[in-house]
Amino acid sequence: MIRLPYYPGCAVQTTARNYSISGVAIAEKLGIELVELPKWNCCGVFPFLANDDIMRHLAPIRNLIHVQEMNEKGIVQNENRVVTFCSMCYHTLKEANLFLKDPEKKEKTDIFFEREKEFVGGVKEGYKGGVEALDFLEVLKDIVGYDKIAEEVKKPLKGLKVAPYYGCLVLRPREIGIDDPENPTILENILEALGAEVIDNPNRIQCCGSYHTVDRRDIVAELTYDNLIYPVRSGAEVIVTCCPLCTFNLDFRQKDAGKLHRDLQEIPVMYYTQLMAIALGLDKQFYGVDLGLHYVDPKPLLEAKNLY
Amino acid sequence: MSQEKKEETKKVQIYIMGREYQVPAGLTIMKAMEYAGYRFVRSCGCRGGFCGACATVYRVKGDYKLRMALACQETVEDGMYISQIPFTPAEKPIYDLEKLGPSANVFLQYYPEIAKCVSCNTCTKACPQDLEVMDYVQAALRGDFEEVASLSFDCISCGLCAVRCPTELVPYNIALLARRLYGKYVMPKAKHVEERIKEIESGKFNEELQKLMEASVDDLKEVYETREIEPE
Amino acid sequence: MNLAEKVRSISGEDVLSCYQCGLCSGSCPVRFAMDLSPTQVVRLVQVGNIEKIFESNTFWICSTCFSCYARCPRKINITKIMEALRQIRLRRDQDKIALSDIPKEELKILPPIALVSNFRKTTA
Numbered sequence A: 001m002i003r004l005p006y007y008p009g010c011a012v013q014t015t016a017r018n019y020s021i022s023g024v025a026i027a028e029k030l031g032i033e034l035v036e037l038p039k040w041n042c043c044g045v046f047p048f049l050a051n052d053d054i055m056r057h058l059a060p061i062r063n064l065i066h067v068q069e070m071n072e073k074g075i076v077q078n079e080n081r082v083v084t085f086c087s088m089c090y091h092t093l094k095e096a097n098l099f100l101k102d103p104e105k106k107e108k109t110d111i112f113f114e115r116e117k118e119f120v121g122g123v124k125e126g127y128k129g130g131v132e133a134l135d136f137l138e139v140l141k142d143i144v145g146y147d148k149i150a151e152e153v154k155k156p157l158k159g160l161k162v163a164p165y166y167g168c169l170v171l172r173p174r175e176i177g178i179d180d181p182e183n184p185t186i187l188e189n190i191l192e193a194l195g196a197e198v199i200d201n202p203n204r205i206q207c208c209g210s211y212h213t214v215d216r217r218d219i220v221a222e223l224t225y226d227n228l229i230y231p232v233r234s235g236a237e238v239i240v241t242c243c244p245l246c247t248f249n250l251d252f253r254q255k256d257a258g259k260l261h262r263d264l265q266e267i268p269v270m271y272y273t274q275l276m277a278i279a280l281g282l283d284k285q286f287y288g289v290d291l292g293l294h295y296v297d298p299k300p301l302l303e304a305k306n307l308y
Numbered sequence B: 001m002s003q004e005k006k007e008e009t010k011k012v013q014i015y016i017m018g019r020e021y022q023v024p025a026g027l028t029i030m031k032a033m034e035y036a037g038y039r040f041v042r043s044c045g046c047r048g049g050f051c052g053a054c055a056t057v058y059r060v061k062g063d064y065k066l067r068m069a070l071a072c073q074e075t076v077e078d079g080m081y082i083s084q085i086p087f088t089p090a091e092k093p094i095y096d097l098e099k100l101g102p103s104a105n106v107f108l109q110y111y112p113e114i115a116k117c118v119s120c121n122t123c124t125k126a127c128p129q130d131l132e133v134m135d136y137v138q139a140a141l142r143g144d145f146e147e148v149a150s151l152s153f154d155c156i157s158c159g160l161c162a163v164r165c166p167t168e169l170v171p172y173n174i175a176l177l178a179r180r181l182y183g184k185y186v187m188p189k190a191k192h193v194e195e196r197i198k199e200i201e202s203g204k205f206n207e208e209l210q211k212l213m214e215a216s217v218d219d220l221k222e223v224y225e226t227r228e229i230e231p232e
Numbered sequence C: 001m002n003l004a005e006k007v008r009s010i011s012g013e014d015v016l017s018c019y020q021c022g023l024c025s026g027s028c029p030v031r032f033a034m035d036l037s038p039t040q041v042v043r044l045v046q047v048g049n050i051e052k053i054f055e056s057n058t059f060w061i062c063s064t065c066f067s068c069y070a071r072c073p074r075k076i077n078i079t080k081i082m083e084a085l086r087q088i089r090l091r092r093d094q095d096k097i098a099l100s101d102i103p104k105e106e107l108k109i110l111p112p113i114a115l116v117s118n119f120r121k122t123t124a
């Protein structure tokens, strides 16, 4: 068992519990114990892109400090990596290190944490640097390996037509992305290892509309249509995602998209971890399809394919 | 004048809303203000650090930091500039606890602004109860109301966190919702309270109450003074 | 500091190297909802006409997808420029959206990350 610090983030604790329930279980199956940070806060979701306001950069750094503290307390030994499922958390935690590469910004945040120390509830020590954020997809690719995944498959997803969708934040910008930003293959490789039939989606790296889902659903509806129509036309039966916000938009906003464009048929959207839980032969409770978190219910499809 | 005598009652110099006063050292801010001639009609309640009415901000000469305190708890220091915050304008939506249910998004439904928290920790620094306010706001964001309830247990709704939060949240009302949810959906029902309520409803204490209501003020005083006090 | 300098200093991006190839606008997934294209915005920052940008909706419509930055041959982080523009407006305490307009039923189902990211982009 490899023990890795694990940062859940708000989404996988609430609207995307199906992601973490399946993810933590398959990690364990593959020999990786995810040890939740004893204390954590919202990562900020997006890195703050202004240079001059340190306050809005603190959130992800605090979490990196908590990883540091886990080592000091001996919860993990010499483990300066932190794993996340959510693409947005991954992106933001990863960017924090890039931000701190600038000595001037590093100094400012150090001073902030130094002054905070005298209060309860603050961090005990500033950030020493070097905590590396890992997306769980990277764990699968680099630590576990596709071959090992293929070996562990109990119930191959034979005949299941799956279209991967990456979204933005695990790919762009290049210095943060986990794969080729124009032509990623991680999800495809995993799906093939599971025995699924991968359907090409030309829009798999396009934006889902992101936070506009709060106040500009019209924009998200257009993008949802755009992101789903090609795979649907090519016969995809399920869309596979890695980000809770993409998933929400692709799944729940199908309602809006269908109103705008009548030719869009409903298609279920699932996290790759859910399909892995099925293929690796885990207990049904780890599929996360029974939690009322899907808009388009994937169960009928899974049943039809003898996967449920 | 008094300083020229003995240094028995050492005095400190404080500024209440900009005006200078000499007050005896060792007094609480509240007592010092009363010593200086103020009479509280607001900003004072229990005098014991429980009600949260006496939120106060101050700075000490020569120190840039803006400090927060409860006037009934903090002792005066030489060179304090003091001002009270008698009331915190705060958003307080109406909800029905019976219908709410402990769902994950319950906080975001009634206080969507918690999503604005940037984890700056300013609230924690402000809290005179030494609570980890940022941590409970963050727990609320992910719907963990049990954690919010436990972290905010000692909150007295003084409002200082809300005054300081740069993203304009009202942490203490969010915490109140959490503790209400906790009380309703998690905490075991107190058996003895239920029994006592039954006793009250069945009229067990009516006679005694009636007696008290008819008693004269002097008799009441007598009863009060000779009352049984539970050992600590 | 004038507005154009402010945009440059908040974003840390040097817009002068832009040669107006248009790749950013071609890559932008939400261009259809913008009134000025990202390329036009960069041009207006170059010439210092920020007021004109503020009349547009472009920087609010930007969804922070980093497509423009990923493809810009001059490596200008246009996404950061959009953030700087939003910040200049928000720092005047002018919220773009009213939280009270979001329907309760939506708040029930929206992922917290949707709200956090939205509010960080649209509220002061």
Ligand code: SF4
Pocket (backbone or CB within 6 Å): B126, B127, B128, B129, B130, B131, B133, B154, B155, B156, B157, B158, B159, B160, B161, B162, B171, B172
């Ligand atoms: S949490 Fe806020 S309202 Fe409660 S005691 Fe602390 S500062 Fe006062």
Ligand code: SF4
Pocket (backbone or CB within 6 Å): B116, B117, B118, B119, B120, B121, B122, B123, B124, B133, B134, B137, B164, B165, B166, B167, B168, B169, B171
């Ligand atoms: S002061 Fe406000 S923004 Fe800062 S940590 Fe507290 S609740 Fe969050």
Ligand code: FES
Pocket (backbone or CB within 6 Å): B043, B044, B045, B046, B047, B048, B049, B050, B051, B052, B053, B054, B070, B071, B072, B073
């Ligand atoms: S008067 Fe009640 S807390 Fe100070």
